[in-house]
Amino acid sequence: MSTTALPTYEDVVARYEPVIGLETHVELGTNTKMFCGCPTGFGAEPNTQVCPVCLGLPGSLPVANKAAIEATIRIGLALNCSIADWCRFARKNYFYPDMPKNYQISQYDEPLCVDGWLDVEVDGELVRIGIERVHLEEDTGKTLHVGGATGRIHGATESLVDYNRAGIPLVEIVTKPIPGTGDRAPQVARAYVTELRDVIRSLGVSDVRMEQGSLRCDVNTSLTPVGQTEWGTRTETKNVNSLRSVERAVRAEMLRQASVLDTGGRIVQETRHFHEDSGDTTSGRSKETATDYRYFPEPDLVPLAPDAAWVAELKAALPELPRVHRKRLQEQWGLTDHDMQSVVNAGAVELIEQTIVAGTTPAGARKWWLGELARRANESGAELTALGVTPAHVAELQGLVDSGKLNDKLARTVLEAVAAGEGTPTEVMTAKGLGVVSDTGALTAAVDEAIAANPDIAAKVRDGKVAAAGALVGAVMKTTKGQADARTVRELILSRLGAQG
Amino acid sequence: MSELTGMTAAQLAGLIAAGDTSAVEVTRAHLDRIAGVDERVHAYLHVDADGALAAAQAVDTARAAGQPLGPLAGVPIAVKDVVTTKGVPTTAGSKILDGWRPPYDATIVARLRAAGMPILGKTNMDEFAMGSSTEYSAYGPTYNPWDLTRIPGGSGGGSAAAVAGYEAPLAIGTDTGGSIRQPGAVTGTVGAKPTYGGTSRYGLIAFSSSLDTPGPCARTVLDAAMLHEAIAGHDPRDSTSIPAAVPPVVEAARAGASGDLTGVRLGLVTQFATGEGVEPGVLAAFRDAVDALTKLGAEVVEVSCPHFDYALPAYYLIAPSECSSNLARYDGVRYGLRSGDDGNRSLEEVMSLTRDQGFGPEVKRRIMLGTYALSSGYYDAYYGQAQKVRTLITRDFTAAFEQVDVLISPTTPFVAFPLGARTADPYQMYLADLFTIPTNLYGGPAISVPCGLADGLPVGLQVMAPTMADDRMYRVAAALESAVGTLTPPEL
Numbered sequence: 001m002s003t004t005a006l007p008t009y010e011d012v013v014a015r016y017e018p019v020i021g022l023e024t025h026v027e028l029g030t031n032t033k034m035f036c037g038c039p040t041g042f043g044a045e046p047n048t049q050v051c052p053v054c055l056g057l058p059g060s061l062p063v064a065n066k067a068a069i070e071a072t073i074r075i076g077l078a079l080n081c082s083i084a085d086w087c088r089f090a091r092k093n094y095f096y097p098d099m100p101k102n103y104q105i106s107q108y109d110e111p112l113c114v115d116g117w118l119d120v121e122v123d124g125e126l127v128r129i130g131i132e133r134v135h136l137e138e139d140t141g142k143t144l145h146v147g148g149a150t151g152r153i154h155g156a157t158e159s160l161v162d163y164n165r166a167g168i169p170l171v172e173i174v175t176k177p178i179p180g181t182g183d184r185a186p187q188v189a190r191a192y193v194t195e196l197r198d199v200i201r202s203l204g205v206s207d208v209r210m211e212q213g214s215l216r217c218d219v220n221t222s223l224t225p226v227g228q229t230e231w232g233t234r235t236e237t238k239n240v241n242s243l244r245s246v247e248r249a250v251r252a253e254m255l256r257q258a259s260v261l262d263t264g265g266r267i268v269q270e271t272r273h274f275h276e277d278s279g280d281t282t283s284g285r286s287k288e289t290a291t292d293y294r295y296f297p298e299p300d301l302v303p304l305a306p307d308a309a310w311v312a313e314l315k316a317a318l319p320e321l322p323r324v325h326r327k328r329l330q331e332q333w334g335l336t337d338h339d340m341q342s343v344v345n346a347g348a349v350e351l352i353e354q355t356i357v358a359g360t361t362p363a364g365a366r367k368w369w370l371g372e373l374a375r376r377a378n379e380s381g382a383e384l385t386a387l388g389v390t391p392a393h394v395a396e397l398q399g400l401v402d403s404g405k406l407n408d409k410l411a412r413t414v415l416e417a418v419a420a421g422e423g424t425p426t427e428v429m430t431a432k433g434l435g436v437v438s439d440t441g442a443l444t445a446a447v448d449e450a451i452a453a454n455p456d457i458a459a460k461v462r463d464g465k466v467a468a469a470g471a472l473v474g475a476v477m478k479t480t481k482g483q484a485d486a487r488t489v490r491e492l493i494l495s496r497l498g499a500q501g
Numbered sequence: 502m503s504e505l506t507g508m509t510a511a512q513l514a515g516l517i518a519a520g521d522t523s524a525v526e527v528t529r530a531h532l533d534r535i536a537g538v539d540e541r542v543h544a545y546l547h548v549d550a551d552g553a554l555a556a557a558q559a560v561d562t563a564r565a566a567g568q569p570l571g572p573l574a575g576v577p578i579a580v581k582d583v584v585t586t587k588g589v590p591t592t593a594g595s596k597i598l599d600g601w602r603p604p605y606d607a608t609i610v611a612r613l614r615a616a617g618m619p620i621l622g623k624t625n626m627d628e629f630a631m632g633s634s635t636e637y638s639a640y641g642p643t644y645n646p647w648d649l650t651r652i653p654g655g656s657g658g659g660s661a662a663a664v665a666g667y668e669a670p671l672a673i674g675t676d677t678g679g680s681i682r683q684p685g686a687v688t689g690t691v692g693a694k695p696t697y698g699g700t701s702r703y704g705l706i707a708f709s710s711s712l713d714t715p716g717p718c719a720r721t722v723l724d725a726a727m728l729h730e731a732i733a734g735h736d737p738r739d740s741t742s743i744p745a746a747v748p749p750v751v752e753a754a755r756a757g758a759s760g761d762l763t764g765v766r767l768g769l770v771t772q773f774a775t776g777e778g779v780e781p782g783v784l785a786a787f788r789d790a791v792d793a794l795t796k797l798g799a800e801v802v803e804v805s806c807p808h809f810d811y812a813l814p815a816y817y818l819i820a821p822s823e824c825s826s827n828l829a830r831y832d833g834v835r836y837g838l839r840s841g842d843d844g845n846r847s848l849e850e851v852m853s854l855t856r857d858q859g860f861g862p863e864v865k866r867r868i869m870l871g872t873y874a875l876s877s878g879y880y881d882a883y884y885g886q887a888q889k890v891r892t893l894i895t896r897d898f899t900a901a902f903e904q905v906d907v908l909i910s911p912t913t914p915f916v917a918f919p920l921g922a923r924t925a926d927p928y929q930m931y932l933a934d935l936f937t938i939p940t941n942l943y944g945g946p947a948i949s950v951p952c953g954l955a956d957g958l959p960v961g962l963q964v965m966a967p968t969m970a971d972d973r974m975y976r977v978a979a980a981l982e983s984a985v986g987t988l989t990p991p992e993l
């Protein structure tokens with residue numbers, strides 16, 4: 001389908017009401033898999049973290065991981081859900097080579113947690129997102145399609161499967177449909193996933209890293225013409241792998257659907273694939289001919305019946321909500337609502353918090369994360385956490401600036417090398433000889449040279465035109481290749497010329 | 502049949518423990534017997550002579566070193582080919598697992614090894630345990646040692662025939678709808694289905710997960726009880742395994758052998774007592790056995806279990822539904838057969854062709870049935886309804902056991918039938934399990950014990966007990982055995 005003649009976004013939201021919904025999958029950070037004792041570490045050699053159970057070998061049986069059940073209940077509680085006092089796992093039957101048993105142990109009509117909510121902040125305003133359910137299931141393996149142009153199954157000549165991920169506990173969090181957000185729908189989607197990520201991270205049950213797939217998000221979008229009550233047909237967009245992509249995907253899908261509807265077309269209920277590079281979505285498999293998953297209660301597992309006292313205990317031990325936590329930080333850091341919102345939007349709350357813990361002032365930490373680093377993140381389309389720069393690096397860098405060893409310009413150069421993986425700020429500074437020239441003997445020589453080369457300017461300064469010293473400072477900075485502290489240079493020039501700054 | 506192969510497991514264990522014979526001698530005697538008769542019986546799909554002799558040698562060495570031996574140490578055993586044995590072929594009677602050697606032992610196999618029981622080999626069965634005659638094995642049928650033109654029952658016909666034909670003193674079977682008891686009945690041997698969850702399913706290749714139960718096949722009730730005790734008990738690898746002490750089945754079998762059933766109340770299920778659909782010879786042998794039990798002091802009352810009439814249809818929805826999911830993993834991607842991977846076919850085509858060529862007709866029939874029964878829009882009418890029936894049958898059992906200690910019935914409506922007699926009409930085959938299926942739906946234990954002959958062929962009597970009261974059925978079965986004796990087939 002051609003997507004050439006897209007209407008403008010303003011035009012779309014003037015004529016259509018978007019309804020969004022999000023399905024989020026979170027890989028739990030348990031030590032062992034959901035139904036066997038295999039380790040769960042990311043990045044191991046393919047098919048080294050497997051056993052008869054997670055390979056689904058004939059005769060093997062699952063045994064549920066209590067830590068995963070506990071983590072799911074804590075997520076449910078943090079999302080204000082009711083916890084089922086009795087529920088079951090179910091089998092979701094479909095054929096796919098990365099599923100060892102050709103069914104996935106999941107939950108169907110009896111999820112562990114139901115009916116909650118999460119409040120998220122959008123432009124300083126709270127939006128309450130309804131949570132339909134939180135359930136527990138096992139992850140599938142990973143298929144690598146080789147030989148095709150797209151890396152997808154169509155056109156591939158060979159498929160390689162890695163079952164290390166098969167059986168890792170996966171929590172699925174499904175929102176209720178979210179109507180009424182209007183033009184802010186993309187922002188709301190992003191704010192929700194961000195807040196959800198922060199909540200889960202605060203629980204310590206997952207590292208929730210979108211770039212590693214431990215947080216995965218499917219975005220449902222539909223448009224309803226203004227004035228109509230019945231919601232439009234929704235699509236489900238997959239491959240949304242960053243917070244930024246969540247926002248972009250909703251927006252792209254709103255624009256696409258509007259252009260289809262505008263030309264008298266019909267929205268097909270289908271899975272769509274988001275493309276990070278182009279920012280648009282393409283059709284995946286149609287849900288209208290979708291597999292019948294033939295769910296039925298998993299007979300190999302006994303029902304889950306979490307003890308009410310245990311659930312109450314878990315509830316009492318929940319940590320402070322990230323939103324509340326942020327309010328506290330805002331006060332500590334002395335930020336306005338607007339400034340704090342910028343920090344939140346940049347996804348920098350924790351980074352700044354950790355940078356302060358590593359020994360920097362709030363202002364110093366904020367300057368880097370929202371300045372140079374945010375700029376780099378925007379340019380490359382990466383998350384702040386994916387830049388290769390840690391809070392410890394930033395704290396160290398700012399420390400070097402504070403102690404006069406680096407000036408701002410040099411610090412940026414150092415940061416670039418740190419991001420490129422060349423070492424810590426101190427290592428980079430030393431290795432590249434980027435430190436501020438503080439040897440006054442060498443500086444004095446450079447200053448005298450500049451005075452000798454610019455007698456007219458020197459004369460003006462001697463006559464009290466102190467502002468003219470700037471040109472001499474520039475000349476000195478030039479000969480020292482920027483490695484001098486400009487303020488020291490200026491003081492030196494003034495004192496050599498007997499002028500007062 | 503040599504002197505050693507004619508002995509019971511209890512006798513063999515005694516001789517080995519006393520040093521009157523060795524485990525190696527006993528194992529060798531059985532391997533010789535297999536070599537002599539199995540060409541005609543075809544009880545085994547795979548004989549592991551080396552593995553069995555090595556295990557036997559280990560027992561003899563341990564004994565010589567004065568180490569304590571378990572009650573069945575040195576007694577060899579055959580294992581139904583649906584149970585995984587590390588490094589030893591395990592096919593479940595299917596072409597789709599041809600050549601697969603499991604990388605792990607089933608829990609019950611690990612327990613057999615720990616008990617010092619040499620594993621002679623893997624026995625024939627209906628493919629994936631679906632069938633009542635062993636004719637649905639992809640590797641050819643097994644023949645009943647009583648009459649080689651007749652079926653040995655199924656699905657565990659290989660295990661029953663191995664025991665009946667003295668090719669093993671003991672065997673492991675698995676019972677989903679009667680696959681231990683019905684072969685036991687038609688081969689004149691003892692077959693027990695323990696309480697569901699009483700024996701671990703870990704390593705038992707699943708047919709119907711909520712019904713499958715491994716259990717013992719033997720020639721005497723005491724031998725069955727000894728094997729039961731060796732393999733039973735909680736297994737943390739099986740979530741449905743019951744974390745409770747094993748009922749004292751050996752003690753009960755010994756107590757029952759005294760022949761005193763005074764004060765024991767036996768329930769005759771009204772729905773089974775009419776004799777409808779039961780061969781006259783079977784009914785006659787059963788009624789004689791009931792008389793014998795009465796003479797031992799038991800009180801016999803009739804008990805109505807109205808929902809038993811719906812057991813067969815409910816079973817043929819639940820078991821196929823579960824099997825349609827359990828057997829989805831056989832797709833040629835990871836292990837076993839792979840068909841048509843010639844570089845021109847898509848993954849989907851290879852998976853589909855593998856399943857088409859790897860599964861036999863009965864397995865395909867049940868996968869189709871189950872897939873249909875679980876389909877959206879049909880689930881409530883079929884699978885959901887069948888689960889309700891299952892609950893009602895459980896209530897029938899619970900109510901019955903408020904009136905009586907155990908229930909009794911013929912094990913199966915007919916004696917061993919000629920090969921080919923029931924393969925044309927699946928329903929005629931399904932009827933073989935009419936009396937055994939209710940117990941599986943309920944989850945309680947049941948045992949088939951020989952109770953006489955009809956036209957020269959064995960008839961079995963079934964004793965059903967409440968869940969985790971497996972000892973009760975052994976007591977009654979042992980008492981009946983003491984009254985009617987064991988059966989000996991004609992020399993092969």
